[in-house]
Amino acid sequence: MLLRDPVHGLIAFKSEVESVVPRLLDCREVQRLRRIRALGLASLAYPGGEHSRFAHAIGSAHVMRRYLDRVATLAEDVPPHDRIDDEHAMIALAAALLHDLGHGPYSHTFEAVIPGMPRHELWTSRILLDPDTEVHRALAAIDPTMPAKVDRLIHGESEIRHLARAVSGTFDVDRCDYLLRDSYMTGVRYGTLDLDWLLASLRLYVPEGQSAAYLAVDGEKGLTAVESFFLARLYMYRQVYLHKAVRSAEVILRALVRRLCELGPQPGTPPAMEKLLRGETLTTGEYLDMDDRTLETALYDYCGSKDSVLAGLAARLRHRRLFKSLRLRPEADSKTVQSRLDAVLAAADVGPAYLGVVDRVEQDVYRDDAALVVISSSGRREQLIDVSPVLRGLSRERIVQHRAIFPPEIRSEVRAALADFR
Amino acid sequence: MLLRDPVHGLIAFKSEVESVVPRLLDCREVQRLRRIRALGLASLAYPGGEHSRFAHAIGSAHVMRRYLDRVATLAEDVPPHDRIDDEHAMIALAAALLHDLGHGPYSHTFEAVIPGMPRHELWTSRILLDPDTEVHRALAAIDPTMPAKVDRLIHGESEIRHLARAVSGTFDVDRCDYLLRDSYMTGVRYGTLDLDWLLASLRLYVPEGQSAAYLAVDGEKGLTAVESFFLARLYMYRQVYLHKAVRSAEVILRALVRRLCELGPQPGTPPAMEKLLRGETLTTGEYLDMDDRTLETALYDYCGSKDSVLAGLAARLRHRRLFKSLRLRPEADSKTVQSRLDAVLAAADVGPAYLGVVDRVEQDVYRDDAALVVISSSGRREQLIDVSPVLRGLSRERIVQHRAIFPPEIRSEVRAALADFR
Amino acid sequence: MLLRDPVHGLIAFKSEVESVVPRLLDCREVQRLRRIRALGLASLAYPGGEHSRFAHAIGSAHVMRRYLDRVATLAEDVPPHDRIDDEHAMIALAAALLHDLGHGPYSHTFEAVIPGMPRHELWTSRILLDPDTEVHRALAAIDPTMPAKVDRLIHGESEIRHLARAVSGTFDVDRCDYLLRDSYMTGVRYGTLDLDWLLASLRLYVPEGQSAAYLAVDGEKGLTAVESFFLARLYMYRQVYLHKAVRSAEVILRALVRRLCELGPQPGTPPAMEKLLRGETLTTGEYLDMDDRTLETALYDYCGSKDSVLAGLAARLRHRRLFKSLRLRPEADSKTVQSRLDAVLAAADVGPAYLGVVDRVEQDVYRDDAALVVISSSGRREQLIDVSPVLRGLSRERIVQHRAIFPPEIRSEVRAALADFR
Amino acid sequence: MLLRDPVHGLIAFKSEVESVVPRLLDCREVQRLRRIRALGLASLAYPGGEHSRFAHAIGSAHVMRRYLDRVATLAEDVPPHDRIDDEHAMIALAAALLHDLGHGPYSHTFEAVIPGMPRHELWTSRILLDPDTEVHRALAAIDPTMPAKVDRLIHGESEIRHLARAVSGTFDVDRCDYLLRDSYMTGVRYGTLDLDWLLASLRLYVPEGQSAAYLAVDGEKGLTAVESFFLARLYMYRQVYLHKAVRSAEVILRALVRRLCELGPQPGTPPAMEKLLRGETLTTGEYLDMDDRTLETALYDYCGSKDSVLAGLAARLRHRRLFKSLRLRPEADSKTVQSRLDAVLAAADVGPAYLGVVDRVEQDVYRDDAALVVISSSGRREQLIDVSPVLRGLSRERIVQHRAIFPPEIRSEVRAALADFR
Numbered sequence A, B, C, D: 001m002l003l004r005d006p007v008h009g010l011i012a013f014k015s016e017v018e019s020v021v022p023r024l025l026d027c028r029e030v031q032r033l034r035r036i037r038a039l040g041l042a043s044l045a046y047p048g049g050e051h052s053r054f055a056h057a058i059g060s061a062h063v064m065r066r067y068l069d070r071v072a073t074l075a076e077d078v079p080p081h082d083r084i085d086d087e088h089a090m091i092a093l094a095a096a097l098l099h100d101l102g103h104g105p106y107s108h109t110f111e112a113v114i115p116g117m118p119r120h121e122l123w124t125s126r127i128l129l130d131p132d133t134e135v136h137r138a139l140a141a142i143d144p145t146m147p148a149k150v151d152r153l154i155h156g157e158s159e160i161r162h163l164a165r166a167v168s169g170t171f172d173v174d175r176c177d178y179l180l181r182d183s184y185m186t187g188v189r190y191g192t193l194d195l196d197w198l199l200a201s202l203r204l205y206v207p208e209g210q211s212a213a214y215l216a217v218d219g220e221k222g223l224t225a226v227e228s229f230f231l232a233r234l235y236m237y238r239q240v241y242l243h244k245a246v247r248s249a250e251v252i253l254r255a256l257v258r259r260l261c262e263l264g265p266q267p268g269t270p271p272a273m274e275k276l277l278r279g280e281t282l283t284t285g286e287y288l289d290m291d292d293r294t295l296e297t298a299l300y301d302y303c304g305s306k307d308s309v310l311a312g313l314a315a316r317l318r319h320r321r322l323f324k325s326l327r328l329r330p331e332a333d334s335k336t337v338q339s340r341l342d343a344v345l346a347a348a349d350v351g352p353a354y355l356g357v358v359d360r361v362e363q364d365v366y367r368d369d370a371a372l373v374v375i376s377s378s379g380r381r382e383q384l385i386d387v388s389p390v391l392r393g394l395s396r397e398r399i400v401q402h403r404a405i406f407p408p409e410i411r412s413e414v415r416a417a418l419a420d421f422r
Helices: A017-025 A028-037 A040-044 A053-073 A085-098 A108-113 A121-129 A136-144 A148-155 A163-169 A173-186 A194-198 A221-242 A245-262 A271-277 A284-288 A290-302 A310-320 A333-348 A388-393 A410-415 B015-027 B028-035 B040-044 B053-073 B087-100 B108-113 B118-129 B134-142 B146-154 B161-167 B171-186 B195-200 B219-241 B244-263 B270-275 B284-288 B292-302 B308-318 B334-348 B389-395 B407-417 C019-023 C028-035 C039-042 C053-073 C086-098 C108-113 C121-128 C133-140 C146-154 C161-167 C174-184 C195-200 C219-241 C244-263 C271-277 C286-287 C292-304 C310-319 C335-348 C389-397 C407-418 D019-026 D028-035 D038-046 D053-073 D086-098 D108-112 D120-129 D134-142 D146-154 D161-166 D172-185 D195-200 D219-241 D244-263 D271-277 D282-288 D294-304 D310-316 D334-349 D388-393 D408-417
Strands: A002-003 A011-012 A204-205 A214-218 A324-327 A359-365 A373-375 A381-383 A398-406 B001-004 B008-013 B202-205 B214-218 B322-328 B357-364 B373-375 B381-383 B397-408 C001-006 C011-013 C200-203 C214-218 C324-326 C357-366 C373-375 C381-383 C398-404 D003-004 D009-012 D200-203 D212-219 D324-327 D357-364 D373-375 D380-384 D398-406
Touching: A002 A053, A002 A373, A011 A053, A011 D195, A017 A028, A017 A053, A017 B397, A028 A136, A028 A373, A028 B381, A053 A163, A053 A194, A053 A204, A053 A381, A085 A121, A085 A136, A085 A163, A085 B146, A085 C407, A108 A245, A121 A136, A136 A148, A148 A163, A148 B161, A163 A173, A163 A214, A163 C108, A163 C219, A163 D200, A173 B028, A173 D271, A194 A204, A194 A221, A194 C381, A194 D009, A204 A373, A204 C161, A214 A221, A221 A388, A221 A398, A221 C219, A245 A271, A245 A324, A245 A359, A271 A284, A271 A290, A284 B001, A284 C174, A284 C195, A290 A310, A324 B001, A324 D003, A324 D028, A324 D172, A333 A398, A333 B118, A333 C039, A359 A410, A359 B108, A359 C019, A373 B397, A388 C001, A398 A410, A398 C019, B001 B053, B001 C286, B001 D195, B008 B053, B008 C195, B008 C244, B015 B087, B015 B134, B015 D388, B028 B134, B040 B108, B040 B244, B040 C001, B053 B087, B053 B161, B053 B195, B053 C286, B053 C335, B087 B134, B087 B146, B087 B161, B087 C195, B108 B244, B118 B134, B118 B146, B118 B284, B134 B146, B146 B161, B161 B214, B161 C086, B161 C174, B161 D108, B161 D134, B171 B195, B171 B219, B195 B202, B195 B219, B195 C011, B195 D282, B202 B373, B214 B219, B219 B373, B219 B389, B219 B397, B219 D219, B244 B270, B244 B322, B244 B357, B270 C357, B270 D009, B284 C271, B284 C310, B292 B308, B322 D003, B322 D146, B334 B357, B334 B397, B389 D388, B397 B407, B407 C407, C001 C053, C011 C053, C011 C200, C011 D161, C019 C028, C019 C086, C019 D212, C028 C286, C039 C108, C039 C244, C053 C161, C053 C174, C053 C200, C086 C133, C086 C146, C108 D009, C121 C133, C121 C146, C121 C286, C121 D195, C133 C146, C161 C174, C161 C214, C174 C195, C174 C219, C195 C200, C195 C219, C214 C219, C219 C373, C219 C398, C244 C271, C244 C310, C244 C324, C244 C398, C271 C286, C271 C292, C292 C310, C292 D294, C324 C407, C324 D282, C335 C357, C357 D408, C373 C398, C373 D324, C398 C407, C398 D053, D003 D053, D003 D200, D019 D028, D019 D086, D038 D195, D038 D244, D038 D357, D053 D086, D053 D161, D053 D172, D053 D195, D053 D200, D086 D134, D086 D161, D086 D282, D108 D244, D120 D282, D134 D146, D146 D161, D161 D212, D172 D195, D172 D219, D195 D200, D219 D398, D244 D271, D244 D310, D244 D324, D244 D398, D271 D294, D282 D324, D324 D408, D334 D357, D334 D408
Parallel strands: A214 A373, B214 B373, C214 C373, D212 D373
Antiparallel strands: A002 A011, A204 A214, A324 A398, A359 A398, A373 A381, B001 B008, B202 B214, B322 B397, B357 B397, B373 B381, C001 C011, C200 C214, C324 C398, C357 C398, C373 C381, D003 D009, D200 D212, D324 D398, D357 D398, D373 D380
């Protein structure tokens, strides 16, 4: 299997072990990922960001293959039980490919807006462990214990500690692929994820008195690559994932879901979504039937709803008529802002109170990961934060995005009402 | 309006004249292009190729803006009536942005598989000229004659000849954007479209005894850029647009449409498609309601059809279980191949005869365009083919893709039956 | 004038005003920059980094042209006396092109190792103001006051404050070009200098009660681009300009110069360098005769010197046999390290004491520039450090590079002697 | 050994076998390549093209490493005697690294302008086989037969046929690196050399009745990559290697050498060059002492010559005051052109007749290589020209560059005299 990928160039899975990837790619649950946009609503902010989870799944498996190649060259540094044999390599490739299987329509957006919705990681497990899915059968055909092993690894559990971290850790293969891919597709090129150099500067070491190998970074060669990884992540959050258009669209979608709950069953709501809104549990099959198309079809139908609030919100998403947002100072009191916003909305009579939202996102710029150490040229192990002035500086700061989000009709009133918070 | 585009970098429409672009972008018919994949089925071959017509529309308008900037610097070379005033600039930007308005689900695929379907260019006109569409109203608000003027220009008609050619000609802004974009997104980087250099080497000239300015290329500076444009196009056809997976998927979709015609109305067929299959004409509104989602929803429903042929074909497209293809020699006799293929299908009893298809595409590698001339350093005008040994060489060749496409179940039988044609 | 540049793509200087660039390019003092490596000794660390000051000079003029285009669109924001007329545009382009005229062999290296050497900025002035140079004559032919005006602007003096800052300030055109170019050529791609976005987010404003326009950045659009610029600079320092091989080579060159001073006149020393070593002043013509070739020829000759120290140091540079370096903790006491290093050298008898050097470089990660402000979406002016958590975090840190540099023969002794400082 | 290269990204030579590369890199004859510009005079046309043979040597060794990795995966397709063992791998890496050892000042330029000069390939042999050179000693230290084996392989001789071709054949590692590097450095990006895909589509096969393995290309996967390689080469010739400024500068250098021969010994001529001009043979040591600096120093000295012709030619090269060139029709009769040029020169009295030169370069656009075959999906072996319409078309054409090159003083006279040939 030889594939051209815009991000990684040529991707190949050729060996016996690697053949697990093409076999899983043929499963319908993996093909379904073609119908789920990786960036959810962010394509409303970046027209290029329309790629699916499918391309990301392949990319993650490719990064895992490169990780396995790299740790094979480090085998001598670790005890035999921490080396990757063929079975573990196969599990690792499968885990990388399948880690996102449980995403619903518009990826993270969906679970964020449906109240009480199980998280996609849980659905991933259900799909893997359900004997009726094609991925389950493909894995079980290799070995009946495979589905459970892959599932455990996806959730960061493995007897090989460093492998668990490569699937679910600070620098996992998932992040490596999505940061590169989302940056490539949106055209947002801040921060550099230098995958070649990260892999080349990776080390494995066994702390004294322990038996499991840990991931580490060569401090002479790899420090800049590691810092840049964190900066790349920071910038993708700021520029893309938390872009004001994304937050605005999510506020609208959340309001729409709330309206649906208020109204009770509406024409156009797909049965599976109806069940979700009632708080019922879906079968794996019902869940898998849902993809971006499901949501888009519902939105299309709601545009014709008799309820003008529902119809209006649906039309906003369908035709990209987003709410406006107003940047607030980090220290502005959210409660006061919210009550002023409520007052403006009430006075203007443009719809339910929940159309005006105070959106506050607060994030550490960098949080040190005790499990990821740096090995200096003299062999000492140190925390990243102790050797990197850049990360140390960043670790003391928080990024706060504070915005009021509201329908455009009341823009001037909101600007006036919140003038002292800007 | 400032936008980040992965292909062109920063895109800005800022002047009064350019403001037509953001105004049109807000129209729902333009927003609809977000729901239509530019490459249709090609994302089945290139996981990166999932971008929509929307990003391409903006990119085309951007290339047009650059074209207008360039010809403004050439104004002295042409008579006043061939210079671009503000009105024509606005029409040109609108035409570039809106040229693809009429595409249906999966872009070209849709019109290729529905028998008797009007081509997308016709739908573009209908949408532009229909007083109920938002794009019509946005244009008419500027000037009531605008919709018709934009429509004419999209169809290559304008009193300014070179502008007509820039919208619809050998090197039009549409091609410039899609070759760059499709290459970027699929990762297929053969051929180079050097837009900067193409624009810099563009000339306008008025042939003796005529009054209209023609496009030309500076032979000293631009020949390589022009040759590379044609090579880029050639390679995108070979590697992407005519990729075997694309052809295979199209054969399946075509067979599915044929099956639908045989079966008569089926549950799941959207009403608009039903009308199309009956050969009826859609209203603009009905047509605009269709997008990729419409087709995907129908495929989902057909997967549960009682007709096993229909269900099978739909499942193939939904889960990417494509037909196989076998490369044939260019000179193999298509009729003989087809009859052998029919015989194999009949013997194997895997479905209707139209599941086995001989697919023959023949293309000139390069066809000279008499209207595009080269101006040598001594001021002579020459045909491209006379000054470029590369294009002259290519003009004598044809590319033939000849394949048998058929269900995988009969692969070995087909290989045996067609052994002498490979 | 149309030129292909690997960093900026197509570079064009076409208007009457811009024609100053091709005219100056023909001057021998500008052509001389082809013989001066921009990165000095850094090509010993990065084989790709062999580009000259000449390409950088053209690139700087190109960035200036883009700056002038940008500020032309902002003309309405500033009083008439701060707009750029043709004369100032010409001066600005000339200043950008000529700002590095005074560099000697190996760029910064040369002035760093010759004791008492006037800095290259001073030589730039001398060359510009010397009526015998071709650049002087080319500028004076336009207007006799031009050489002096260009010289003043290069030194950051102009009645147009923002222009002075664009030539010599936090983000000047020089830095924009060299960060991009050095990164491209060495392959070190950490940090992103997003020139398009920086220019697009540039603003001019006149503080209340003042009359001169200042540069500012649009806080909504430009903050990430500005932060990334500073990160790009940080990473180029760490990865390239202060690379251990560069420092090691500079230590060797400095030792060689010291040896020359000890020995008195040596065969092979070019007369101009001889004068410099004696502390005499060169004429402009003598200075201009020196370029990389001068130094390389001297090194070649010194390789055959009877003085084994001189010959050894020259051979080290010529054949890249660098001194070793040992990373020291930032807090290690430099004096103690130096005395231990001296002791090792003395014991090993490998040469004069100055062959062992403690190299300590300390730099602010980010220092706020009061003159560069951010304009928020509500029109407030703020300091970068107040709106950017990233820069605020970085401003609290310093980067310290602390190394012992010494001949490889004594490596194990040095490692032992300095074990407690590593 | 881990290195950052702008073209290939990260370059690593880590295994025991690969350690031959860092050992050879330390040799002074390899370090000398830092002082020889790869593109010779082409940096006069492309300011970016200033890179040295040194970076290219490392890049070639890197491509060889990738070739060896690839053929290792194909080992089963070939008889044991055609597999690459450790010794052959070491020889191959050394050959790739050292193949350009014998280049003189300005690479190809030097041997092109000195009459009777042995070609650089011969000097490479002399340097390798001379027991006094460091490369000889480094190789002999591994095994006394190594220098001769490496020399044989560099000249395309090896008992492993496919390896010989990888060092010196249609697609050798030298070409792969220089096409990529020269394109990257000059910014001329026409044609695509898709190294990943070329390597992935490489096959080895043993023709029936023979015992040696041949290189082949997978026709399904690799045809476009192969065609693009040839197009990349074509474009680099046209845009860079045969650029009019390069040809003009070479004409000047050739005239300068001729003048030197006419004048007899001149101050400033380095002794080695003096011997070469007298037709004497240099020792290896004398030859190795020459590099770009040698030529530049001579030019500097000649600028002060009493012979005005010599001084003028040297100043032209030093200060880039090139001769003009006039494009002629391919079919123009060179002899007639030359005699008219001579007449103009004689009438204008600007110098010896050899200052006016008719420069005619004729090249096949593509010449088929019988030894490089394509393997179709059905296993048939075919010639490239039979399966590629693009290459077939190109193979019928020739590229002719026909120019008159002459001092600028006589430009208008030459244009008049040659008007009918343009």
